[in-house]
Amino acid sequence: MGDLPLWRLEDLYPSRDSEAFRADLSRADEMATAFEAKWKGKLTEAAKASGDKGLGSAIEEYDALDDLLGRIASFAGLTYFSNTSDPANGKFYGDVQSRLTDLSAHLLFFPLELNRIEDAIIDAAIKADAKTAHYAPWILDLRKDKPFQLDDKLEQLFLEKSMTSAAAFNRLFDETMAELRFEIDGEMLPLERTLNLLQEPEEETRRKAAEALSKTFKDNLRIFTLITNTLAKDKEIGDRWRGFEDIADSRHLSNRVEREVVDALASAVREAYPRLSHRYYAMKAKWLGMEQMNFWDRNAPLPETPKALIPWAEAKETVLSAYGAFSPDMAAIARRFFDEQWIDAPARPGKAPGAFAHPTVPSAHPYVLVNYLGKPRDVMTLAHELGHGVHQVLAGGQGALMCQTPLTLAETASVFGEMLTFRALLDKTKDKRERKAMLAQKVEDMINTVVRQIAFYEFERKVHTARKEGELTADQIGELWLSVQNESLGPAIRISEGYETWWTYIPHFIHSPFYVYAYAFGDCLVNSLYAVYQNANEGFQQKYFELLKAGGTKHHSELLKPFGLDATDPSFWSKGLSMIEGLIDELETLDRM
Template sequence: MNQPITRNLPASAPDDLGGGGDLAPLPEWRLGDLYGGTEDPAIEADFAAIAADCGAFGADFRGRVSELDAAGLAGAIRRYEALEQRLARLHAYAQLVFSADASSAVSGRFYQSVTERITAIGTGLLFFTLEINRIEDAPFAALADEGGLAVYAPWLRDLREGRPHQLSDDLERLLHEKDVTGHAAWSRLFDETIAALRVPVGGEDLTLSAALNRLSDPDRGVREAAGRAIGVVLQRNARLFTLITNTLAKDKAIEDGWRHYPTPISARNRSNRVEDEVVAALVAAVTSAYPRLAHRYYTLKAGWLGLDRLEHWDRNAPLPDDADRPVAWPEAQAHVLAAYRGFSPELAAIGERFFTNAWIDAVPRPGKSGGAFAHPTVPDVHPYILLNYHGRSRDVMTLAHELGHGIHQSLAAEQGYLLARTPLTLAETASVFGEMLTFRSLLDGETDPARRRLMLARKVEDMLNTVVRQIAFFTFEQRLHERRRDSELLGEEIGDIWLGVQRESLGPAFTFSDEYRMFWAYVPHFIHSPFYVYAYAFGDCLVNALYGIYQDEVASGRGAAFAARYLDLLRAGGSRRHGELLAPFGIDAADSAFWQRGLDVIAGFIDELEN
């Protein structure tokens, strides 16, 4: 079933960021546009109606999909899409309730119950896509040439690319039904464990998110205390995190083997609709650039901080004289919307709806999911945004990032449920572009040279977190999954892989204290969405190139034309591939020069700081 689930949503790059402070009032979302509460009678009524309609759908089409003409198949797809969307609405609501308080047993039970019921009902729809894929290529091509299926052509194309990896109907049904006690159950255990962790720092028992925020404290003693305490708490739970990681990696290897995927990343690339060579070119370009990017910058940073070597708790340390004054929520909202408005009034108008309609939950709470995400829910409702806002400048960028996702999802919704979802290769475009718009707007408005230098350094660090750190995460996953195919890994072995890629990516400016070897354990993307993380680097390099083109067109008086093409890209959702969408901008992701252009932007910023 094509459910929009948190683990596959565009989210802020996983990182050691969080925060604290009293910045009330902060918005909390109201989920009433989905359902009025977990006891809302509409939930039971919807389940009953959908179950009946799924039964009728099966009675009408099971075993005879190959007999349908183009008009009949198009009509069946419309019914299938409507059923999937109704199920997705239920799942989105349960997921958002759980994300708001993953430590609540009641929320956890509701989420699990809804997921199990959706899985049971969705099993009755599984036959439809399987039967479409059993139609041989020649008769299917003749069928698809008829006009009635044109609107669903992209969805059918992507569906049929999975034919070589499709299993028998019984096996597909087994995998579908067992997910609630397999991957989904282990993911839930991870989420609940992370939400329940408490880290003792400075006499306080902090949530993990709040403790991670202390790694950005100006006081190095506070940073060190937090860094060591986080490592101790993660180590205390090492057996559980190691078991979860080993189990899910082996689970993936088993399914990959049955589906004949040659490498652990192959399934992700296919779902992302991106060629293996494009991803390989991206990874090679970034890893070869480690010395001129991260190694060079962090050597500079060590000097600025007056240190011979940095520890891991210094990576996000503020620079000297960088007070990073708290930014109240109304000010953050005004900054972000003004930046969007300067680029496109239409984009800003869509973004403003998130603030006026309580579609954002920004309050840090015990039990709430860490990090940030934008959930598209379903096309006939609207997205919701979750973040933990602590008033730091990075939180303003997170708001700009997630609002970009929300706007993108809102625009793509017009494609309908099956075609709205954007592949990861482009899913980070709007979010990172929104960050860039906001950063440039703030930088252009700053006249103090010292403040501009600090803003530029913060931006470099954010870009390194988005590009270098995420490709290092990707490399960590590759090595872990490759070794797990041979045997279970000890926690110490996973820690060795982690420290190895951190040393390679961050460079000789760092030493790493022993407790840092457990910091792999809290990154949710490793659990929920293996190999998701390269999408961040893809998006950042793409946006660097796009923004450069935008600046060129503004200089020549064609800024409005660029904005129009950009909105068309967002509206396309998943209806077009990345090559087709980027062609109007003169961008070819298969060209290694494209990646170098994006990395050169980061290197140029470091040049400015170095000089």
């Protein structure tokens, strides 16, 4: 596959023991203490002033501190994810998290006190002071949290206790997953390589991989059940104290999306199960010569799928050329990730599984982690994560406080990048059999992104609801898992013994409860957005870049308006889902030819 790149974390700090890192940690301590002494108890007075004594200046200092703390936290996290099996990395990550939590206690007053200022005073400050006006989107966004804030002492307690509650169990999950090994024909494989075998053409290989996964998950079921119960209860306590009505309302608030919009999305996808996943998997079973596929056949390649591994250089050129055909500027940003070593690509023991794009902070640059194994899906994953990276670079101009995009729009650039890459490859493919294999893989990826993620969301809802009545056994969680899997996958998939434990390895359930619907939101949104692009006159690329550059400064309704899209319209989700249905129609047509 060629030379796979390793990322250059030296762009953040030379090493975890470097003088530069220790100096920044000390500087952050001093700045946080000084910031508290300067501004605590004085924000209402600052809101009535301007210039260096005004609220805008206070937020500007807070923004700079947020960037510094983010740089420190990013370096610790990326070092840890590079090799979670290294005890020294684990200690470093834990120590830095603890230090930052203590340090953040000096800053906790700021958003709480700011939200206690009367609306009229805030409005007047935004009108009267240019610096305050610059941060108006962040101020107004912050005030949406106001109804759910606790008093300062309680907020400090929640912050400090997070290290020994949610953060501790998150780390336990990560380190447990990194250490798991799955035995296949006498060889002990890590998670990522074992999951990859589910995409092998030989049915026997897939079966052995599935059985190895099920056995190891079952052997470790007790610890995963404890982690899940503890985190669900921890979330319930926090939600109850803050006054959230629904179990997912805190996620909706952080995403800045209305519950009704998410409910409409989930409902539309559930109603589409028969037209999408049930219909497609029935077709695939026939192509594989089966009446019913086993659960380990779900992502099996079709006989038409090319067998050769895709070298890294080819994957790079594929993605960059697809990006460049849409926008040379977009390709130029993506190319920097390769040229300047912002990507960590090899799969290796101890490395975090899966893939992600970490934004770090605006004063630095994002990093991309993939576990590249040369499969076509790995190329699409690279296109996806580079889309995130381009988005993060463009949004960085908003500064540390306003660059973070809500999850509802955070998947826009990533899924759009995937779609550009897929369409570019499909347009070059003239062979009917190869075209069928490509279309099938794209449909499967979209089903995994939309149907599977909404099924995950429904599973989380069931788990968190049931947990309110008491601790759940592994069998109970497994039953909830199978109920949503049976409903979403349909009758063409045979779910046999062992699959009831496969909820254990999904990291989003642990790290970001209810995050998963963002994937479906993003996929359906991009399907609609791509349809606009296909029919657009000049100017789409500029409007698209403006959407990405906005970061967290605008609501999704405002960002989608220039494209004539409205996520509150019930038909919006149907438009997005119809694109998946259209690809299945095309596959059916190819099958008859």
